[in-house]
Amino acid sequence: RKEVEQDPGPFNVPEGATVAFNCTYSNSASQSFFWYRQDCRKEPKLLMSVYSSGNEDGRFTAQLNRASQYISLLIRDSKLSDSATYLCVVPESSASKIIFGSGTRLSIRP
């Protein structure tokens, strides 16, 4: 099993729709989780951190389910500018390497 697995893309949804991605991780010792956004030919940038059960920031909600070892990202009222690749990021522990998922590509159409 891969250390971090994400929903395969691409997701192609109309503007204004709600879309959700899942990410599963294998290391039960992981404590913190992140969602990064990567635009085409750009470097990844932090979108949200997830430390407890979840986190909400405007149209974006991240949830953590430790028992099932997955995190999710929900985007409401999607906008054209949300088109990007969303990367799930799981540090193995506070003192170890940081693993990225393969990314979920999202395309918002007008």
Added chain:
Amino acid sequence: DTGVSQNPRHKITKRGQNVTFRCDPISEHNRLYWYRQTLGQGPEFLTYFQNEAQLEKSRLLSDRFSAERPKGSFSTLEIQRTEQGDSAMYLCASRLAGGPGGGELFFGEGSRLTVL
């Protein structure tokens, strides 16, 4: 600019040549990471440093790859005897472990390697 900087931004080389990439992290960051990314994939972990100590190296990484961070500031990633399969974007990232903000990873813009 106080972000992570990488150079060169682009490198085209012939198979068998050696290449070296440099990364200058955010100055107060104690951890530095190297990743490799190919089209359609997420960043693949290569190695990371805590100050000058290389704490972990990917088991999948060939012996042709070596990284250093001699003074705990900038880092270099060298690839010896390059192969066409080494063509990728090499990303460097830094963070302040244990600092505020949960230790967010900040990335450089990457060094794109093309091996002919």
